Amino acid sequence: MFDKLKQIGRALSPDAIRQGLAAGREAMASGGHLSEEQLAAMTPEQRAAYDDAMARMQTSVDEAIAAEEARRALSGPAGAYLYGPMPDREALTTVDLGTQLAQARAGLGQALRETVRGRTAPVPPAPPVSADAAVQAAHERAARDEARTPYLAPDRSPVVLTRVATGRKRPVEELAAWLGGSGLAGRPDLVYGVARVPDHLPGGLGIRKAAIIEWEVAHAATSGLPPAAPAAQVAFDARERWAARSPGEPSVLDEDLGLEYLRRADLGPDRCLGIARRVGVAATGGGDEGESPRVLVGVTGVVVLHPAGAADGVLEQMAAARPLQAVPPPDVQVTVLNWLAIRKVVMPRTDQRPVVPSPFPYLPSTPQELLQAHLEIVGVRPQDCYSAQVTQDQVGDIIGGTAQVTTTGAESEPAADGQVRRRFRGGSRIVVAYRDAPQYAAGRARWAAYERDVLQARLAVDTAVRAPVDRQSALDRGVLGALVRGVEAVGDIVTGYGWDSTDFDQIPHFRYCWPPAQ
Known part of the structure; x- marks a missing residue:
């Protein structure tokens, strides 16, 4: 017990804290990764904490990349065009603030350009064989x-x-x-x-x-x-x-x-x-x-x-x-x-x-x-x-x-x-x-x-086949639901949209089984 307390005391000493801050600054400069010399200079407790943090970060990165892959029906060139590039593992594991800000600025600029001008049409991978x-x-x-x-x-x-x-x-x-x-x-x-x-x-x-x-x-x-x-x-x-x-x-x-x-x-x-x-x-x-x-x-x-x-x-x-x-x-x-x-x-x-x-x-x-x-x-x-x-x-x-x-x-x-x-x-x-x-x-x-x-696709993705039925909101039921629908109808007429309703307004998202059984 006393040995453990001594180790904790050494880890929290002013010298150890200054050393940790210096190592942190050097790690930031190198993208969040320490050199072999820096790792060797750590106490066992510091090295264990560092290894744990790196493992948790790697797990988070793996989960983020897996989640992005899971939501994409298309991969390959078409997937990159439709959804954007896959997350870059190195970029996700860096803590360099300058790099992160530059990437954020580039992404925001691209989004603004697509909003104003529309998405740039992709270029065919090979020259056409005919103009016809x-x-x-x-x-x-x-x-x-x-x-x-x-x-x-x-x-x-x-x-x-x-x-x-x-x-x-x-x-x-x-x-x-x-x-x-x-x-x-x-x-x-x-x-x-x-x-x-x-x-x-x-x-x-x-x-x-x-x-x-x-x-x-x-x-x-x-x-x-x-x-x-x-x-x-x-x-x-x-x-x-x-x-x-x-x-x-x-x-x-x-x-x-x-x-x-x-x-x-x-x-x-x-x-x-x-x-x-x-x-x-x-x-x-x-x-x-x-x-x-x-x-x-x-x-x-x-x-x-x-x-x-x-x-x-x-x-x-x-x-x-x-x-x-x-x-x-x-x-x-x-x-x-x-x-x-x-x-x-x-x-x-x-x-x-x-x-x-x-x-x-x-x-x-x-x-x-x-x-x-x-x-x-x-x-x-x-x-x-x-x-x-x-x-x-x-x-x-x-x-x-x-x-x-x-x-x-x-x-x-x-x-x-x-x-x-x-x-x-x-x-x-x-x-x-x-x-x-x-x-x-x-x-x-x-x-x-x-x-x-x-x-280069998984076409069963994003088809919502037999998706779980939602719980019915109180605003959809009984007298309150009828009142809300009546107010919506009056609002549509007042704002000039009442005549623009279609048959689809009455078709539920969950066809043939709505409202759900209570």
Whole structure:
């Protein structure tokens, strides 16, 4: 005990303190690290304290770098552009005040420049092979196809993507009729899935009304089929509470509700034509009123398509049994990929086509390319597939332009009806749901290697799949909630925004399971 007290006394003596301060100044000058001579001059207690501090600092740095890596869907050159450079380990472990201030000034200056001028466009990694955009894009796609070839499933099925145009008033019914006329409604074993294309194709001079609604059918039919009866379809409204979830429990995916319906109808994927998120568009502004233009795209529900007469009365049974459990089946794999992260770097403006030449040519230029790649690498067969779609998740504004300028114009291109139309491109997610099998485990391993080695990405990141349900605020419930909503509505009218409400205002963040069970 007395020896220990003597050691503490020596460590706290004026000479020891002066020595420690001098060593600290020298350490600051050398970036926080002591020389071998300085370390040798320390007492055992000082050395132990120094080693402990350095170990804790190293642990903090490792945790900070790991946290930054975990939040990034993209790494490599695209990740550095989208999120900024990864934290520098040496910079994080230095305590040199001058260096830290210089780095802070540089970061602040860069942020101010991007705010005023916009982010500087990245430079393509190689000179273009052609000044013709179509030729250049085909060259880049061929290189991506070649890079993908070693990862493809050896016994994969063909993947054909067909666009279908419908009117605005009865789009699902017209799609069901098209599936019958094409014969695919009679061969659901050839259909991966259907999707409402999450784009907005305005008609007329403004942007408010859509000219047509497009659907995309992913299938494996390479020749004509005999016509069949129109497909049957059932729809679930995202505003309605179909499933019971308590605060903290996993929320409900749109596909979970569709799978629950098919389970109750005893329909497997070979009898399913698709579980499709019902994407809505609310385009406002850009007219004479001076309102800022917006093109909001989000999910308003989910629709399930299957052969006619195969599930009569099931929807009514589900409605009578609400709220349901809607637990994901253990034998079904649902994969959600973050297309939005890729879109931000290959197609930063949704009113324009992907950038050519691409600044990151190793990444897919369209979500359809990513969807097809996933199906072919995992080797998903259409008879095992419930859903394959490019779609949306939460509501987002996809209006074109930059941070400083918005526009109601957009590049024109041929639409599914053969007409050349303006297009605002939406889409933030790729969703594939399929009945699992042993061969698909190997396929997912191939996909993970392809993501790591070619895409330099982890596309499951930042998709919020089945995120825990929040606790309902007191302001959302009962008489107080109604009063708050009434005040908000009056405030909107007084300030002139009441007429600008959209259907999305009534759709909860946690679709199909809000409010939570108490």
